Every structure is written in structure tokens, then in C-alpha cells.
Amino acid sequence: MNNQDAAKKKVAIIGAGVTGINAAWKLIDLGYDVDVFEKRDVVGGVGTSVMKNGYAFEYGPHLFHTAFDDILDDFKELMKNEPYEKTILDRQIKYMGKNYKYPLKLINVLKGLGFLTSIKCGFSFSYSHLKLKLGLTRDNTAEDWFINRFGKVGYEIYFKDYTKKVWGIDPTDLSPIFTNSRIPTISIRKMIKELLVPKKTIIKETDNEGDHIYAPDINYIYYPHKGMWVLTDKIKDKVLEKGGRVHYGADVKKINFQDSFAKSIDFSIKGVEQTQEFDYIISTIPLKGIIHLIGLEKPEDVIEASERLKHRAIVVACLVINKPKVIDAQVLYFNDKNFNRVTEPKNLGLKVDPDSHTVILVEFTCDVGDDVWNNSEKYSDYVIDELIKEKLITKEEILSAHTIKYPHAYPIYSIGYEQRLKSIEKFFSRFPNLYTTGRQGLFTYVDKDICMKMGKILADYINDGNDMKQDIPDIGGEKVFF
Numbered sequence: 001m002n003n004q005d006a007a008k009k010k011v012a013i014i015g016a017g018v019t020g021i022n023a024a025w026k027l028i029d030l031g032y033d034v035d036v037f038e039k040r041d042v043v044g045g046v047g048t049s050v051m052k053n054g055y056a057f058e059y060g061p062h063l064f065h066t067a068f069d070d071i072l073d074d075f076k077e078l079m080k081n082e083p084y085e086k087t088i089l090d091r092q093i094k095y096m097g098k099n100y101k102y103p104l105k106l107i108n109v110l111k112g113l114g115f116l117t118s119i120k121c122g123f124s125f126s127y128s129h130l131k132l133k134l135g136l137t138r139d140n141t142a143e144d145w146f147i148n149r150f151g152k153v154g155y156e157i158y159f160k161d162y163t164k165k166v167w168g169i170d171p172t173d174l175s176p177i178f179t180n181s182r183i184p185t186i187s188i189r190k191m192i193k194e195l196l197v198p199k200k201t202i203i204k205e206t207d208n209e210g211d212h213i214y215a216p217d218i219n220y221i222y223y224p225h226k227g228m229w230v231l232t233d234k235i236k237d238k239v240l241e242k243g244g245r246v247h248y249g250a251d252v253k254k255i256n257f258q259d260s261f262a263k264s265i266d267f268s269i270k271g272v273e274q275t276q277e278f279d280y281i282i283s284t285i286p287l288k289g290i291i292h293l294i295g296l297e298k299p300e301d302v303i304e305a306s307e308r309l310k311h312r313a314i315v316v317a318c319l320v321i322n323k324p325k326v327i328d329a330q331v332l333y334f335n336d337k338n339f340n341r342v343t344e345p346k347n348l349g350l351k352v353d354p355d356s357h358t359v360i361l362v363e364f365t366c367d368v369g370d371d372v373w374n375n376s377e378k379y380s381d382y383v384i385d386e387l388i389k390e391k392l393i394t395k396e397e398i399l400s401a402h403t404i405k406y407p408h409a410y411p412i413y414s415i416g417y418e419q420r421l422k423s424i425e426k427f428f429s430r431f432p433n434l435y436t437t438g439r440q441g442l443f444t445y446v447d448k449d450i451c452m453k454m455g456k457i458l459a460d461y462i463n464d465g466n467d468m469k470q471d472i473p474d475i476g477g478e479k480v481f482f
């Protein structure tokens, strides 16, 4: 059933990242009257680019890929007049002094380890696989998951320290749900096939679902020549063309209710306080933020749960280099440095003007308020020193250095996070016309295409008149909204 009164219905969307702005586009297409409230002065959230002196910097590597045909169609429609590159993903890892394809292939792992450690690794891998097959072990933590899939020796060499560096907590404190749904496993059959069967040319433009839709086998990646900001900017143009409104610098203060129905929003823009009524309110901001805005009494356990859902922040050192190219990959991982990886967006498709310059992005994951977050320039200097040591750049080639930061980069799936989310989900089920969705709104580790899909599914759900939060749709078994 289509909602015949769509034209009269007003929707507020809080947060103009990929999820929020795409939901706005889809709702406007269905005839809704949409206002988007964004606290910053740009759309795109963590998925946009920060422009400095004409150069586009992103929060780490941002490439578009998707397993959904309709989302790829949307991407192409948005890019109708914007050139973009379609390439094969080329990630590498600097390992034992040499660059290898990332993730590491078994043969390279064995070469690097030497004979004795390889044998130990092989035994430990087989022992773990056997135990798992016989049901003699369980995944209680991410550490268990790694050991059960890769063996204890492999886990200690490859995953233990890297996981701690990225997530800031020990793998024993990380939920196995994360590893299970977001990390591809080693399949012996697949490894043997890779060794024996020559790779066929890829014709499929979308991803293969692989083990899990949230960690697909990527066939092609897409990247706009001007930078990833173009994607959300084009969606924003669609919203504005069709009469939608995006309010920048919006300070949303409170959501007012009548019984369990969200009725209006108190907000201020440039110091002017206002209240507006809406039929539906969609939040795409972090859960702690939206729960705080709900103008009703909140159960203690819900407040506590939202406070214990922590994010890992990101600091990116962005360097402009006076040479056409720095690395021979799109992304280069390092497991022996304090930073995680180096990205050269030019190798993804970014056009840098002049072409004799390039841009590189070097990421640190950190916590808001720690030394990396507070003293990011110091870490930018560390990056420069390390890249000089690696002979990737020289001091003279550096034209400028900047740092950019985002507080809610990665949701930390710590042990017990799923129970915390459950109590929040139950709380939101009370409110038929208030939805929380997206990477922040669901505290979920997803890519842009899934965020776009979530916005689209939610728009259709509202339009189908399913206002009572019955039969909430899912993607790969995970709910699209609470």
C-alpha cells in the first residue's frame, strides 16, 4: 500500500551523512516534504572529503563498491555528468621489507615466516580447524574466533597486535560478532583454487556476497575524479532540486513527544531558536546523541547502555607531495608502525591539479582526548619521518601537511555490546514514528553502499504505511533501523 498523503507528510532527518542525505533523496522522490538538520557546514559525514587549498582529503581510503544493483544504478545516475574511475582493488602490505598483495596470500605468509615457524603455523592451523569442526571449541571473544580460524601461532603473529592497535582494546575484550561478520575467513578449498586455477576476467560490476554481505568479495571499485565528496554532494543537489531543505550548523536541542509519538523538534541555527512539527523523525547521529535529545524520561539502563557504546576516533595525516606518485598501490598497510595504512587517492582515480603533485593519507585510530587526538601535528611529523625512512618521500618533496579528525569513525564491538544494543532497540520500539539508522544510528560497521541502502529501505518502509515498526526489514540479518 502506498502512502497517498505523502505530499502532505513532513519528515525531519537529523545528520546529513551518506545515510541521512540518501534517505532524504528517496523520501523526496516519494513525495515527502523533507528537512535535513546537520550540525556541520557540509553534507557527507565521515564519507566526504575535506578541501584544503584545492586538494581533497578523505578520512582514510574511501572507495565505492556494492553488492546491490539498485545502489550501483543510483551511483551511476548521480555521476551522470561527473567523471569517475572504475578499477580493481589494489591493496598491499609491507611485510618483511617487501610489498605483497593484501590480504596476504598463504604462499607469501609461508615465505616470510621461514621453514620452522611455517610448520608450527600449519600444525596450529590444522589443530584449530579440527577442534572447530568437532565442536570442541567456542567463539566467546574475538581472540577465540581468530585462534579457531587461523591457529594460535598465526593469530599471535598476524592479528593480535594489529587488532589492538586499530581497536584500542585487547581482542579478548572484543566481541566475536565483529570478526564473524566483518572479516573474511581462510577457506582451504578457496586457497587451493587460487593456487591452481588462473583468475578469470571479472565481468560482474557489483560485489560477490562472499561469506557475508558486510564483508563482500569486491569486484570493482568506483571513485569520482574530483574526490568522494562528489557522491553526497550530488545526492544533496537532488534533495535541493526537489524542494528539500538542508539546514547547516543546526543545533538540535530536543525532540518533543505527544504520548509515544515524536511531534516536533526544538533547534537553533545561528543562535535563532525554533520549533517545527513533523510526521516522522529519522536520526542518523550516534545513539548516545539521539537518546539525549528524546524529551521523555529515559530508563537508566538505556542511558548507561548508550554511554558504554564507545567509538574509535580517527586522525588522518594528509600530505601534499611534489611528485606524481608515491606508492604502487591504492592502499599500503604497515603492521610495524604506529599508523595503520597509507592511501594514495590518485591511484583510486582522484585527479590532482597539477598532475605533478599527489596526495597521501595516513591514518591513526585513537580515542578522543588521547595524545594522538590532542597532538595530531606531532603524529603528522612522525608520519613524515617514517615515510622518509621508507624512502617513499623526501623532506623537500613535502608541499604541505594537514591533519583531519572524526570522532565517531569506528563502532567498537566490545564484549556485551549486543545486549546494550538490544536494550536500546527495545526502547526505540516504543516510538512508532522515530527511527534511528545508519552507521552511527545503529552502531554498526558498514560501508557507504549499505548506508545508502538503509536510507532507501527506510523511505520505502515509511511510504508503505508500516508506521508501527512491525516486520523491520534487514540487510544480511541485521535490522535496517530501530
Ligand SMILES: Cc1cc2nc3c(=O)[nH]c(=O)nc-3n(C[C@H](O)[C@H](O)[C@H](O)COP(=O)(O)OP(=O)(O)OC[C@H]3O[C@@H](n4cnc5c(N)ncnc54)[C@H](O)[C@@H]3O)c2cc1C
Binding pocket: 014, 015, 016, 017, 018, 019, 020, 037, 038, 039, 040, 042, 043, 044, 045, 046, 047, 048, 059, 060, 061, 062, 063, 064, 065, 250, 251, 252, 284, 285, 286, 289, 314, 408, 409, 410, 437, 438, 439, 440, 441, 446, 447, 448, 449, 451
Ligand atoms: C577510515 C574509514 C574508511 C572507510 N572506507 C570506506 C570505503 O572505502 N568504502 C565505503 O563504502 N565505506 C567506507 N567507510 C564507511 C563509510 O564512510 C560510512 O559507513 C558512512 O560514511 C557512514 O555514513 P552515516 O551517514 O551513517 O554516518 P556519518 O557519516 O557519521 O554521518 C552522521 C552525520 O550526522 C552529523 N551529526 C552528528 N551529530 C549531530 C547532531 N547532534 N545534530 C546534527 N547532525 C549531527 C555528522 O556531522 C554527520 O554528518 C569508511 C569509514 C571509515 C571511518
